[in-house]
Each structure stands twice: as C-alpha cells, then as structure tokens.
Amino acid sequence: MRKKILFIASIYRVGERTYPLIPELHKFVDIDLLQVNEMSKDMHNYGNIDYRDVFHDKYSTFFDNIYDGTLSSIESRGAKNSNPSSTILDLDVKKYDMIFYDDNRNRHGIWYLYKNKRSDCIMIGNTHGNTTLNPQPGKVQPEGHSSGNYIVDSYKKVFDYCFVHGNEERDAYDDTSYIISGGIPANDQLKYYERTNDFILIVVNFLGNSPSCPYKLRFDEKLFNQMRLVELQEKYNKQIVIKTKSRANHTSVASDHAYINSILPNNLQYQIITDFQDNNQLVCGASLVIGSTSGLSFKPIQKGIPTVLINKVGCIGSFHKHRSLIDIESNFLDKVAFEIDSVKDSDYVDSILEGGSSYNSTEIYIKKIKELL
DSSP states (O other): OOEEEEEEEOOHHHHTTTTTHHHHHTTTEEEEEEEOGGGSTTSOOOSSSOHHHHHHHHHGGGOSOEEEOOGGGOGGGTOOTTSOOHHHHHSOGGGOSEEEESOOSSOTTHHHHHHHSOTTOEEEEEOOSSOOOOOOTTSOOOTTOOSOOHHHHHBTTTBSEEEESOHHHHTTSSOOTTEEEOOOGGGGGGGGOOOOOOEEEEEOOSBTTOSOOSSSOOBSHHHHHHTTHHHHHHHHTOEEEEEOOOOTTSSOHHHHHHHHHHHSOTTOOEEEEOSOSOHHHHHHTEEEEEEOOSGGGHHHHHHTOOEEEETTSSOOGGGGGOTTEEOTTSOHHHHHHHHHHSOOOHHHHHHHSTTTTTTOHHHHHHHHHHHHO
C-alpha cells in the first residue's frame, strides 16, 4: 500500500527550489496539496506572472486532492498564525505518513497540523532562503536581523527535520541532528543549460522606494552609481539586465520599474525584468552576475558564472566566505575584473550546496525522504 504525503505550498519564490521533487515523490507515494498564503487562490497577484498558474500547469496532475487555505491563511491580508483557517482545522491530518512544508517558518497556522499529526508522521521543513547562519543566543547578528532564527525557533513546532542548502549552513548549528544538507533540487536542471554570455545581470533586493528595509543598504541611486554601470557596460560591451523581486507590500511592478528608470543614467543601455518564467535560463544568459546575497545567487555560483555579491544589501548567510563578497565602496571595477578572471571553485560550491557540483540534489532529497518514511 502506497504511503501518503501532504505537500504544503506557501510562497512560490521559496518553494520553487523544491517543487521539482513532486513528480519524483509521486513515483512512490500518493500526494495531497495544501496551498496557503501566497499560493492560495484568494491571494492577489502582485507580480507580472501569476506563479500559481505556473505551479498548477506543472504539478496539478500529481495531486489526489487540493485544499486551499483561503483568505485566512494569507499573512499580507491580515491572517494571524494563531488562528488557522477552517481548511486547516478541518483537514484530516492523521491520514498522512509525512508532511512536506516548502518553508520552515512558523506561520499560516501550520503549527496546528504539526500539533495534530500522528506521532509516527514525520514533518519536514525547508530553509526559507539564504538566511542568517548564526543561531546561538547572545552572539552578534548581522545588521538588520534579530537574535531569532527560523530553524531553531520553528523546530518541533512546524517540522521534525529541516533541509538546508549545504554543510556551511548545517554546521553553523550546535545541534545538527535534525538538520539535513540537501542542496537545491531546482538547480539540478542547470547542467542542461548552455551559457550564452549575452548580458550582465544585476540582482537587486530592496529598492530605494521600499516602504521598509531590514538591511543597511538599499538599491537606490547612490548604490547604482557606485556600481558604475556605464563604465562596466563600456568595458565589457554587454547590455545590463536588472532583475527585481516582486513583493506583496509594494505598490506594483510598474512603480518599481519607474523608480529604477528615474535614477539610472540616460546613456545606460538596460532592461528591467521582475518575474521570469525560467530563472535557470535567465542566469545562464549572463556573462556576469552582480547584486544581492539572495537565494537566486546560488545559481550562477553553482554554474561557474562570475558572481560579485554586494555586502549589506541582504542576509549574507552561506555566502560569507564567497571570494567576491564586497563592500560596494571599495575598488568595485577591480573586484569585478578579479572575479571574471577567476575559475569556478568547486570545493566552495560543494560546501554551500549539497550535490552542487554533481547536480544531484533531487536524488539526495528523495533518498532521505524514503529513509524517513
């Protein structure tokens, strides 16, 4: 008799790293889907692509049942974690042998499922992103971050085991018994993409028009000027492509694009994009990647594309040993030239991403899930 898994999808840009596991899981288990928060049908679409449609076009056929958390699971619409939606309250959670959650934060009322699952039902979480590594109380956290940590704070509340990107992340914890290095399954497909070196990709985090920002630096006019994009373009003869991140608390994608247009030099040749159908394709089109220490930056580093990361615009996390993590104020063009002249550091890749060099994260995940089942 096939075992049964409840798969929880909450935010596409978080969960897209693990969603390619769904067809592989379906080969040996039955799967139900619970869609909450930004994956709920009641969430307004704030980007230029509705990723829920992308998700369902790829994966709906693998689910026996699809449950929707509705408006009362959407945090940006006022939902409270302490009050789970009626869908969660009414769900027969005891029929599942495993619960797989695409995040690791104690939100959206997911705690109720953990509290009421069978004692032999394993619940798995997945690291939220390239987040703070230092979980020990009393130690100094990077600027903009509290002493809390999603993995430590949510253990035995919304998961029994948590997958993280790699050993660099796992080994930052005193207790690693419940932390599993798994890599990024979605990145396995990078091995099939050819690099085309068409443009320089700028990956931004919080813009200067953001209503709030937990980090010291934003991507504002000053920071864009410090990147010296016109000189960069003249030197390498490449178009600049600026990749922004859609956010639920922003007015619109159009307003973010208008802000960037208002602060960039008139003689710069550039294009702005936000949501993109295939981020593997986007990254592999770049000859050079510059920008935030976000989860997207794992892709070019894993692929061996020269990547310069800017300090203080995001959580450093697993990138704290990256050879081209720089302070934007110092010798920027020299740091870019150094990175372009360097070769892929496979040892570093394997330290931050399990299965990074061999592109077999999916295999690692599936093997561990089978063991836990």
